[in-house]
Amino acid sequence: xxxxxxxxxxxxxxxxxxxxxxxxxxxxxxxxxxxxxxxxxxxxxxxxxxxxxxxxxxxxxxxxxxxxxxxxxxxxxxxxxxxxxxxxxxxxxxxxxxxxxxxxxxxxxxxxxxxxxxxxxxxxxxxxxxxxxxxxxxxxxxxxxxxxxxxxxxxxxxxxxxxxxxxxxxxxxxxxxxxxxxxxxxxxxxxxxxxxxxxxxxxxxxxxxxxxxxxxxxxxxxxxxxxxxxxxxxxxxxxxxxxxxxxxxxxxxxxxxxxxxxxxxxxxxxxxxxxxxxxxx
Amino acid sequence: xxxxxxxxxxxxxxxxxxxxxxxxxxxxxxxxxxxxxxxxxxxxxxxxxxxxxxxxxxxxxxxxxxxxxxxxxxxxxxxxxxxxxxxxxxxxxxxxxxxxxxxxxxxxxxxxxxxxxxxxxxxxxxxxxxxxxxxxxxxxxxxxxxxxxxxxxxxxxxxxxxxxxxxxxxxxxxxxxxxxxxxxxxxxxxxxxxxxxxxxxxxxxxxxxxxxxxxxxxxxxxxxxxxxxxxxxxxxxxxxxxxxxxxxxxxxxxxxxxxxxxxxxxxxxxxxxxxxxxxxxxxxxxxxxxxxxxx
Numbered sequence: 078x079x080x081x082x083x084x085x086x087x088x089x090x091x092x093x094x095x096x097x098x099x100x101x102x103x104x105x106x107x108x109x110x111x112x113x114x115x116x117x118x119x120x121x122x123x124x125x126x127x128x129x130x131x132x133x134x135x136x137x138x139x140x141x142x143x144x145x146x147x148x149x150x151x152x153x154x155x156x157x158x159x160x161x162x163x164x165x166x167x168x169x170x171x172x173x174x175x176x177x178x179x180x181x182x183x184x185x186x187x188x189x190x191x192x193x194x195x196x197x198x199x200x201x202x203x204x205x206x207x208x209x210x211x212x213x214x215x216x217x218x219x220x221x222x223x224x225x226x227x228x229x230x231x232x233x234x235x236x237x238x239x240x241x242x243x244x245x246x247x248x249x250x251x252x253x254x255x256x257x258x259x260x261x262x263x264x265x266x267x268x269x270x271x272x273x274x275x276x277x278x279x280x281x282x283x284x285x286x287x288x289x290x291x292x293x294x295x296x297x298x299x300x301x302x303x304x305x306x307x308x309x310x311x312x313x314x315x316x317x318x319x320x321x322x323x324x325x326x327x328x329x330x331x332x333x334x335x336x337x338x339x340x341x342x343x344x345x346x347x348x349x350x351x352x353x354x355x356x357x358x
Numbered sequence: 359x360x361x362x363x364x365x366x367x368x369x370x371x372x373x374x375x376x377x378x379x380x381x382x383x384x385x386x387x388x389x390x391x392x393x394x395x396x397x398x399x400x401x402x403x404x405x406x407x408x409x410x411x412x413x414x415x416x417x418x419x420x421x422x423x424x425x426x427x428x429x430x431x432x433x434x435x436x437x438x439x440x441x442x443x444x445x446x447x448x449x450x451x452x453x454x455x456x457x458x459x460x461x462x463x464x465x466x467x468x469x470x471x472x473x474x475x476x477x478x479x480x481x482x483x484x485x486x487x488x489x490x491x492x493x494x495x496x497x498x499x500x501x502x503x504x505x506x507x508x509x510x511x512x513x514x515x516x517x518x519x520x521x522x523x524x525x526x527x528x529x530x531x532x533x534x535x536x537x538x539x540x541x542x543x544x545x546x547x548x549x550x551x552x553x554x555x556x557x558x559x560x561x562x563x564x565x566x567x568x569x570x571x572x573x574x575x576x577x578x579x580x581x582x583x584x585x586x587x588x589x590x591x592x593x594x595x596x597x598x599x600x601x602x603x604x605x606x607x608x609x610x611x612x613x614x615x616x617x618x619x620x621x622x623x624x625x626x627x628x629x630x631x632x633x634x635x636x637x638x639x640x641x642x643x644x645x646x647x648x649x650x651x652x653x
Contacts, residue, residue, distance in 0.1 A: 093452050100449060101466045103525070107481050108469065110492055114484070127495050173373030180366055188374075191381050196579070197635040199586050201611040202628040203380070205621060206387040212401070229380035236373075261365040290474030293588055297616050308476050312593075315480045322484070329477045340472035341465060344533060 115139070115326030138323040139331075148328060150303070151310035158220055158227070158306055159288040165228040166235050166284030167277060173232075174239025174276075175265060179248070189240070192233040200293065203229060208297060222298045223288075223306075230294075231287040235280040242276035243269065282339055289336060307332050391625035398619035411626035422602045422610065431585060431606040434520060438584045441524045443577060446531025451565070453532075454539040464536070471529035479593035482522040483509070486594075509595070512603035519594045519604060523587060531576060538572035539565070574646040581642075582635055588612055607631050 109129070116134040142148050176182070177189060195203075207226050208217075216222040246269060254264040270277070292308035299305055305313075311332065314325035392411055396404035415424050453464055470478070485491045486508035494505040508518045542565065550560050588608045595604035598613060605613070608631065615624035 090457070093455060093457060096449075096452050097457075097463045097467075100445075101463060104467055104469050104529075106492075107478065107485065107525075108473070110485060111477075111481055127492060127499070169372055169376050172369045173376060176366070176369040176373045180370065182366075182370055184374075188377055191377070194636065195381055197582055197586075197632060197639060198385075199608045199611065199628050199631040199635075200588050201608060201615055201624060202388050202632055203384045205615050205624055205628065206384040206391065208615075209387075209391075209396075209401070209621065210383075229384075232376060232380055261362050265365075265369075286474075290476060292476040293592065293612065308474075311477070312480065315483070325480070325484075329481065333473050333477055336474060337469065337472040341468060344468055344472070 111326050111329050113326070114322055115330055117323055117326075119323065138327040142324050142327045142331075145324075147302075147305075147310060148324075151305050151307045154220075154304060155289060155306040155308075158223055159285045161220065161224045162227045162231065162288040163281050163284045165224065166231050167281050169228070170232060170235035170239045170280050171270065171273070171277060174236050175243055175269065177236065177240045178243035179251075189237075192236060195233045204294060204297070211298065217298055218301050218304060219298075220304065223291075223295055226294050226298070227288045227291060228284070231284045235283060238279055238283070239273065239276050242273050246272050279343065282343055286336055286339065289332075388625050388628055391622050392629045394622045394625075396621040396625075397623075398621075401621075404622070407622075411622050412630075414623070415626060415630070422605055427605050427607055427610050430516065430604075434516075434523075434591075434606050435581055435584045437520050438523050438527060439577060439580050442527040442531045442580055442584075443573070445524070445528040446533075447535045447569070447573075449528070449532045450535035450539055451561075453536055467532060468529045470526050471533075475526065475589040476593055478526050479522065479590050482518070482525075483594050483596070486518050510600050512600060515595055515600060515604045519591050522594050523584070523590045526590065527580070527584070531573075531580065534572060534576040535569055538569035542568050571646075575643075578639055578642055581638065585635060586631070 113128075113131055115138050116136070117131045118133050118135045118137060177185060204226065207229065211217050211222045211225070216225070250268055250272075251261075251264050254268050255261070259268070290308065291306075292312060295306050295309055296312075299309060302309075307328075311325060311328050314321040314328060390406070393406050393408060394404050395407045395410065414420075449467060453460060453467075457463070485493050488494060488505060488507055488510070491508070493508065497503050498505050506514055508514050546564050546568075547560055550564060555563070585606075586608050587606075591604065591606050591609045592598075592612060595609075597617070598605045598609060602613075607627065611624050611627040611631070614620050614627065
């Protein structure tokens with residue numbers, strides 16, 4: 078058996094750490110930029126130095142951001158829209174996923190496959206027809222408009238995730254419940270749904286994140302600045318880079334921390350959901 | 359009708375309604391639009407005009423040109439997916455050893471994927487700023503090279519959007535590859551070592567063939583996502599700056615639809631993109647499924 082000498086093993090270990098460290102620095106660099114910008118005092122926003130923490134670091138930008146009405150308004154709008162999308166996603170995906178998992182009906186296989194092909198739709202193929210529909214229904218400049226489009230984008234993934242999870246729950250549970258005199262609805266609601274809790278959590282968080290971080294759809298539908306969600310607001314900070322760059326940094330950090338934490342907790346499940354969907358297709 | 363049947367209908371009906379609404383309606387409407395002549399001034403009295411939009415796209419010169427944008431989309435997709443897979447698999451190989459702090463490294467390396475895309479795009483746009491952006495500061499102060507006009511000249515701007523998207527996309531491939539690597543049984547490597555195999559033999563004959571079945575669907579998804587990635591292109595280049603030189607097909611369609619309001623033109627382009635991606639996926643997945651069964 079080829080035994081590596083101690084020296085080559087040490088060298089291999091050190092170079093592994095060097096590689097990881099290098100890529101970690103690259104991964105963190107833009108985040109450090111955001112932190113750095115958010116801490117700069119107003120007269121040094123456009124600095125040409127590269128300090129880890131800017132000299133005379135200050136929380137001024139955070140104070141200004143939280144005391145300005147507009148940021149809190151965007152936060153409120155985004156929360157409202159995201160919660161509505163989450164609720165729609167959970168209710169529709171949990172029932173539709175169950176139907177796709179348990180019952181036979183005409184067009185079931187076709188339906189599941191078309192849900193997969195939506196992944197190949199360019200964003201504009203959903204957005205444009207929906208945009209024209211919203212114009213005709215008078216739903217431009219309403220939350221309902223964005224909630225409809227966001228739900229449509231998130232649902233295919235959510236239905237596949239729920240369906241995949243229900244598939245792992247044995248059908249004998251339903252048989253046992255029906256022998257015990259449970260109605261189909263009670264079986265679904267009391268027996269199956271609690272067991273599918275992990276998938277429900279993924280569906281909820283995925284729907285929430287879809288809505289929380291979306292810019293391009295909102296930019297077309299929400300034109301009134303009173304209705305703006307966070308991405309639209311942050312973009313307006315960025316557009317006037319010289320004056321509001323510090324506010325942009327502070328706002329970005331506040332907005333991304335909760336989603337980044339959620340994402341890190343969820344990344345394992347998101348990936349298994351994705352590969353499940355693509356393998357079974 | 360029995361209660362059971364009503365229950366089934368109650369569950370299936372919303373599913374079918376949702377499908378009809380989120381998949382069939384937009385798709386069918388999009389097809390009709392593509393064969394029509396709708397724009398902002400003809401939003402209600404538009405009519406079907408056959409293949410006119412398609413003929414216009416394929417034969418009439420436009421600014422920017424369809425074929426140039428198509429070529430850029432191919433370069434964009436190929437460059438991004440190539441670097442995503444190479445960097446992702448490489449980092450997965452490095453992480454798949456007994457190292458101290460492995461979990462922490464893994465978490466940090468996922469960060470680019472975890473940050474909302476629009477924040478990534480806007481932040482990188484700031485970093486590419488000519489005078490104050492940190493990338494030019496590093497280039498001039500530490501490397502002693504002349505500053506680069508990242509956002510104002512066509513080639514550099516295109517390079518800037520690719521760099522941003524490479525940064526954002528490698529963690530996905532890394533996570534997928536890491537999962538695949540962990541499922542390879544150790545005995546295979548031990549057996550290979552007894553036979554005196556060098557590391558590159560093991561990589562070529564064990565590692566790569568065994569992670570292939572997992573990587574192929576991931577690469578297919580990666581190609582589709584990159585081909586369709588509107589966020590990064592639109593926000594880093596600020597709607598195609600300089601002067602519409604940084605478009606890929608989807609951003610070109612978004613501009614046609616929402617800046618020029620030529621709805622039918624945009625719908626025809628959307629349909630072309632969809633057909634390209636569907637053909638690619640069917641072809642790619644069929645080829646790879648054939649190899650899977652040969653295993």
